[in-house]
Amino acid sequence: MQVPLQAVPNQTLTVILDNNTWAVTLKTVEDTTVVSLTLNNTDLLDSARAVAGALIIPSQYEESGNFLFLSSNNQLPYYTQFGVTQSLVYVSAAELAVFRTPPAPPITAADFNPIAALPLRFAPQGYL
Template identity: 40%
Template sequence: MITIPLNNEPNQSLSILLDGINHKLTIKEAGGLMMITIERDSKIIISNTRLLSGILIIPYQYCEAGNFVFLTEDDDVPYYTRFGRQTLVYVTADEMEAYRNGG
Protein backbone atom coordinates (compact mmCIF):
# COMPACT_ATOMS: atom_id res chain seq x y z
CA MET A 1 0.00 0.00 0.00
CA ILE A 2 1.11 3.51 -0.78
CA THR A 3 0.31 6.37 1.60
CA ILE A 4 -1.15 9.40 -0.18
CA PRO A 5 0.01 12.68 1.38
CA LEU A 6 -2.85 14.95 2.47
CA ASN A 7 -2.87 18.37 4.08
CA ASN A 8 -5.02 19.43 7.04
CA GLU A 9 -7.08 21.62 4.70
CA PRO A 10 -10.80 21.40 3.95
CA ASN A 11 -10.35 21.55 0.16
CA GLN A 12 -7.39 20.14 -1.74
CA SER A 13 -6.34 18.49 -5.00
CA LEU A 14 -3.35 16.44 -5.96
CA SER A 15 -2.11 14.53 -8.96
CA ILE A 16 -0.13 11.33 -8.58
CA LEU A 17 1.09 8.51 -10.83
CA LEU A 18 0.05 5.10 -9.44
CA ASP A 19 0.28 1.72 -11.22
CA GLY A 20 1.35 3.67 -14.33
CA ILE A 21 -1.92 5.66 -14.35
CA ASN A 22 -2.27 9.38 -13.70
CA HIS A 23 -4.71 10.02 -10.85
CA LYS A 24 -6.17 13.35 -9.82
CA LEU A 25 -7.80 13.42 -6.38
CA THR A 26 -9.99 16.31 -5.26
CA ILE A 27 -11.09 16.24 -1.62
CA LYS A 28 -13.63 18.73 -0.27
CA GLU A 29 -15.38 19.38 3.02
CA ALA A 30 -19.18 19.53 2.67
CA GLY A 31 -21.35 20.09 5.73
CA GLY A 32 -19.14 18.15 8.13
CA LEU A 33 -18.37 15.35 5.67
CA MET A 34 -15.43 14.80 3.36
CA MET A 35 -16.14 14.15 -0.31
CA ILE A 36 -13.76 12.86 -2.99
CA THR A 37 -13.62 13.03 -6.77
CA ILE A 38 -11.16 10.71 -8.54
CA GLU A 39 -10.00 11.03 -12.14
CA ARG A 40 -7.88 8.46 -13.96
CA ASP A 41 -6.09 9.68 -17.06
CA SER A 42 -8.52 12.66 -17.14
CA LYS A 43 -11.63 10.44 -16.94
CA ILE A 44 -13.85 10.96 -13.88
CA ILE A 45 -14.27 7.61 -12.09
CA ILE A 46 -16.23 8.92 -9.09
CA SER A 47 -17.55 12.38 -8.33
CA ASN A 48 -18.23 13.87 -4.90
CA THR A 49 -18.45 10.53 -3.12
CA ARG A 50 -18.53 10.55 0.69
CA LEU A 51 -15.36 9.28 2.35
CA LEU A 52 -15.81 6.45 4.86
CA SER A 53 -13.26 4.50 6.87
CA GLY A 54 -12.04 1.10 5.69
CA ILE A 55 -14.18 1.01 2.54
CA LEU A 56 -12.70 0.73 -0.96
CA ILE A 57 -13.52 4.03 -2.66
CA ILE A 58 -13.52 3.17 -6.37
CA PRO A 59 -16.48 1.04 -7.54
CA TYR A 60 -15.74 -2.59 -8.39
CA GLN A 61 -15.94 -2.16 -12.18
CA TYR A 62 -12.98 0.27 -12.05
CA CYS A 63 -10.77 -1.26 -9.36
CA GLU A 64 -8.73 -3.65 -11.53
CA ALA A 65 -6.03 -0.99 -11.56
CA GLY A 66 -5.89 -0.53 -7.78
CA ASN A 67 -8.05 1.35 -5.31
CA PHE A 68 -8.02 3.82 -2.45
CA VAL A 69 -9.10 3.32 1.16
CA PHE A 70 -9.13 5.65 4.17
CA LEU A 71 -7.70 4.20 7.38
CA THR A 72 -8.85 5.73 10.66
CA GLU A 73 -8.85 4.76 14.32
CA ASP A 74 -12.08 3.17 15.57
CA ASP A 75 -13.62 3.55 12.08
CA ASP A 76 -14.02 7.29 12.65
CA VAL A 77 -15.38 9.20 9.68
CA PRO A 78 -12.48 10.87 7.82
CA TYR A 79 -12.23 14.61 8.43
CA TYR A 80 -9.56 17.06 7.32
CA THR A 81 -8.66 18.25 10.83
CA ARG A 82 -7.58 14.67 11.61
CA PHE A 83 -5.58 14.04 8.42
CA GLY A 84 -2.21 12.84 9.61
CA ARG A 85 -3.78 10.51 12.17
CA GLN A 86 -6.17 9.38 9.44
CA THR A 87 -4.49 8.08 6.31
CA LEU A 88 -5.51 7.72 2.67
CA VAL A 89 -3.74 4.75 1.09
CA TYR A 90 -3.61 3.31 -2.39
CA VAL A 91 -3.92 -0.47 -2.67
CA THR A 92 -1.94 -1.40 -5.79
CA ALA A 93 -3.33 -3.66 -8.50
CA ASP A 94 -1.00 -6.41 -7.26
CA GLU A 95 -2.31 -6.04 -3.66
CA MET A 96 -6.03 -5.96 -4.49
CA GLU A 97 -6.76 -9.70 -4.21
CA ALA A 98 -5.01 -9.99 -0.86
CA TYR A 99 -6.82 -6.87 0.40
CA ARG A 100 -10.23 -8.25 -0.63
CA ASN A 101 -9.42 -11.49 1.21
CA GLY A 102 -8.63 -9.64 4.43
CA GLY A 103 -4.86 -9.74 4.07
Protein backbone atom coordinates in the same frame (compact mmCIF):
# COMPACT_ATOMS: atom_id res chain seq x y z
CA MET B 1 1.07 3.14 -0.19
CA GLN B 2 0.04 6.23 1.73
CA VAL B 3 -1.07 9.28 -0.26
CA PRO B 4 0.10 12.56 1.34
CA LEU B 5 -2.78 14.78 2.46
CA GLN B 6 -2.77 18.25 3.94
CA ALA B 7 -5.00 19.27 6.84
CA VAL B 8 -7.01 21.70 4.71
CA PRO B 9 -10.75 21.47 3.97
CA ASN B 10 -10.53 21.39 0.14
CA GLN B 11 -7.64 20.03 -1.85
CA THR B 12 -6.76 18.44 -5.18
CA LEU B 13 -3.62 16.45 -5.68
CA THR B 14 -2.20 14.54 -8.62
CA VAL B 15 -0.14 11.43 -8.01
CA ILE B 16 1.38 8.83 -10.31
CA LEU B 17 0.81 5.32 -9.00
CA ASP B 18 1.53 2.12 -10.97
CA ASN B 19 2.13 4.20 -14.13
CA ASN B 20 -1.32 5.79 -13.85
CA THR B 21 -2.03 9.47 -13.19
CA TRP B 22 -4.63 9.89 -10.45
CA ALA B 23 -6.25 13.22 -9.59
CA VAL B 24 -7.77 13.07 -6.10
CA THR B 25 -10.10 15.87 -5.03
CA LEU B 26 -11.25 16.09 -1.42
CA LYS B 27 -13.91 18.58 -0.42
CA THR B 28 -15.49 19.28 2.93
CA VAL B 29 -19.26 19.67 2.89
CA GLU B 30 -20.48 20.60 6.38
CA ASP B 31 -19.02 17.76 8.52
CA THR B 32 -18.52 15.33 5.64
CA THR B 33 -15.62 14.71 3.29
CA VAL B 34 -16.44 13.86 -0.32
CA VAL B 35 -14.02 12.36 -2.84
CA SER B 36 -13.73 12.75 -6.60
CA LEU B 37 -11.27 10.63 -8.57
CA THR B 38 -9.90 10.96 -12.08
CA LEU B 39 -7.74 8.28 -13.68
CA ASN B 40 -5.64 9.30 -16.69
CA ASN B 41 -8.01 12.23 -17.42
CA THR B 42 -11.13 10.02 -17.17
CA ASP B 43 -13.56 10.80 -14.36
CA LEU B 44 -14.21 7.71 -12.23
CA LEU B 45 -16.01 9.09 -9.24
CA ASP B 46 -17.64 12.40 -8.43
CA SER B 47 -18.35 13.56 -4.88
CA ALA B 48 -18.66 10.18 -3.17
CA ARG B 49 -18.92 10.31 0.61
CA ALA B 50 -15.68 9.26 2.27
CA VAL B 51 -15.90 6.58 4.95
CA ALA B 52 -13.11 4.87 6.85
CA GLY B 53 -12.09 1.30 6.08
CA ALA B 54 -14.06 0.94 2.83
CA LEU B 55 -12.72 0.94 -0.71
CA ILE B 56 -13.70 4.13 -2.51
CA ILE B 57 -14.02 2.88 -6.10
CA PRO B 58 -16.74 0.27 -6.80
CA SER B 59 -15.18 -3.14 -7.42
CA GLN B 60 -16.13 -3.37 -11.10
CA TYR B 61 -13.94 -0.31 -11.83
CA GLU B 62 -10.89 -1.06 -9.70
CA GLU B 63 -8.69 -2.73 -12.34
CA SER B 64 -6.13 0.07 -11.89
CA GLY B 65 -6.19 0.04 -8.09
CA ASN B 66 -8.30 1.60 -5.37
CA PHE B 67 -8.13 3.90 -2.37
CA LEU B 68 -9.35 3.77 1.20
CA PHE B 69 -9.22 5.97 4.25
CA LEU B 70 -7.71 4.60 7.44
CA SER B 71 -8.63 6.26 10.71
CA SER B 72 -8.45 5.51 14.39
CA ASN B 73 -11.71 4.08 15.72
CA ASN B 74 -13.20 4.11 12.17
CA GLN B 75 -14.13 7.77 12.46
CA LEU B 76 -15.43 9.50 9.35
CA PRO B 77 -12.56 11.17 7.48
CA TYR B 78 -12.34 14.86 8.29
CA TYR B 79 -9.62 17.24 7.16
CA THR B 80 -8.51 18.32 10.65
CA GLN B 81 -7.29 14.77 11.27
CA PHE B 82 -5.51 14.19 7.93
CA GLY B 83 -1.96 13.19 8.74
CA VAL B 84 -2.77 12.92 12.46
CA THR B 85 -5.14 9.97 12.96
CA GLN B 86 -6.40 9.60 9.38
CA SER B 87 -4.72 8.79 6.09
CA LEU B 88 -5.56 7.95 2.50
CA VAL B 89 -4.05 4.69 1.25
CA TYR B 90 -3.66 3.44 -2.32
CA VAL B 91 -4.14 -0.28 -2.91
CA SER B 92 -2.63 -1.54 -6.17
CA ALA B 93 -4.41 -3.89 -8.56
CA ALA B 94 -1.92 -6.64 -7.62
CA GLU B 95 -2.73 -6.19 -3.93
CA LEU B 96 -6.46 -6.26 -4.66
CA ALA B 97 -6.09 -9.52 -6.59
CA VAL B 98 -4.91 -11.24 -3.41
CA PHE B 99 -8.25 -10.48 -1.75
CA ARG B 100 -10.52 -11.47 -4.62
CA THR B 101 -12.38 -14.73 -4.25
CA PRO B 102 -11.44 -17.17 -7.00
CA PRO B 103 -14.35 -18.17 -9.22
CA ALA B 104 -16.14 -21.35 -8.24
CA PRO B 105 -15.29 -24.31 -10.47
CA PRO B 106 -18.12 -25.41 -12.76
CA ILE B 107 -20.22 -28.36 -11.66
CA THR B 108 -19.85 -31.30 -14.03
CA ALA B 109 -21.22 -34.83 -14.28
CA ALA B 110 -18.08 -36.03 -12.52
CA ASP B 111 -19.34 -34.32 -9.35
CA PHE B 112 -22.28 -36.74 -9.06
CA ASN B 113 -22.03 -40.33 -7.82
CA PRO B 114 -24.90 -42.40 -9.26
CA ILE B 115 -24.26 -45.19 -6.76
CA ALA B 116 -24.41 -42.97 -3.69
CA ALA B 117 -27.16 -43.58 -1.15
CA LEU B 118 -30.23 -41.42 -1.54
CA PRO B 119 -31.45 -39.37 1.39
CA LEU B 120 -34.38 -41.10 3.08
CA ARG B 121 -36.97 -38.61 1.89
CA PHE B 122 -36.03 -39.35 -1.74
CA ALA B 123 -35.86 -43.14 -1.38
CA PRO B 124 -38.37 -45.04 -3.53
CA GLN B 125 -40.81 -47.55 -1.99
CA GLY B 126 -39.00 -50.67 -0.77
CA TYR B 127 -35.55 -49.09 -1.03
CA LEU B 128 -33.17 -50.46 1.59
